[in-house]
Amino acid sequence: MTIFSGIVVFYGIMSVIGFVSMWRDKRKAQQHEWRTPEATLLMIAFLGGALGTLLAMQLVRHKTRTAKFQLFVPLAILLHATLWILWIRS
Template identity: 35%
Template sequence: MKPVLRKGQLTKWKDDKGFGFISSNDGSQDVFLHITALKETNRRPQVGDVICYQATVDKNGRIQACNAFIEGVVIKPMPRASSSAIKKETFKPTVKPSLIFEVLFLSLLPSLGAMHFAFTTLNPIPLILYPVMSFITFGLYADDKSRAKQGRWRVSEKTLHFCELMGGWLGAFIAQRRLRHKSSKVSYQVIFWVIVAVHITFWLDWLFFGRRFINLFLSIVSRG
């Protein structure tokens, strides 16, 4: 028996997690839609799109869509890259001089502050924390971009911001420039640069203002 092609409107869509729900035209219960159920198109789904799909039932008895496509959007298969193209892309340099300058500029004050902290307190934690967390955060960015391309569950923005706050903001900055990931979302960038400003302000106060703002912050926290 040939599967029935159904149709409905996408009423909910969480693009960062790659799933949503379709309101079926026949008035039945909402149908779960995962990004992997969509055939490749020239854009990602949006709320209000009309989705054509076949219905199936998962192991939990939930109705979900499969073999779906967005009505009115041309199916655009991804061309298979030739081996020569892959080889060319592999050896293409990605680090630009401007990126090196930006990284050096942003890391100068925190690096000096971390070294001063290590020498005056005999505590090397900042010198270790910054490179380790930057490496971890860069890896999370790369993994999140890979997941986005494959339509898989994404790394949450809260996790990324937490790693940035814990010292991985420089690795995040490099990932944004090299991978072109999370660099155009305004709400994300606002939080990211606030985190960067917090770190730079901390070391600025540590080196030049006698820890005045740090002590003020600690006194406010202790009173609270």
């Protein structure tokens, strides 16, 4: 496995984790159970799961009105896209 394909797999796994974490938190909120802290959800996004987090925000309508998520999840995507471009061009 090349470094590039390893990174792609990493982002794929992190996106699945981001999606599942958001979906689970939404279900817990509906059931009035213990929730995942917002800081944890945002950390998952910044560690590479932002695409999955954003997808879950739209599909399960979770955290779409929360300013932190409206700002930081797209910012995480932009940050990672910039790092990808810089890495590919080097």
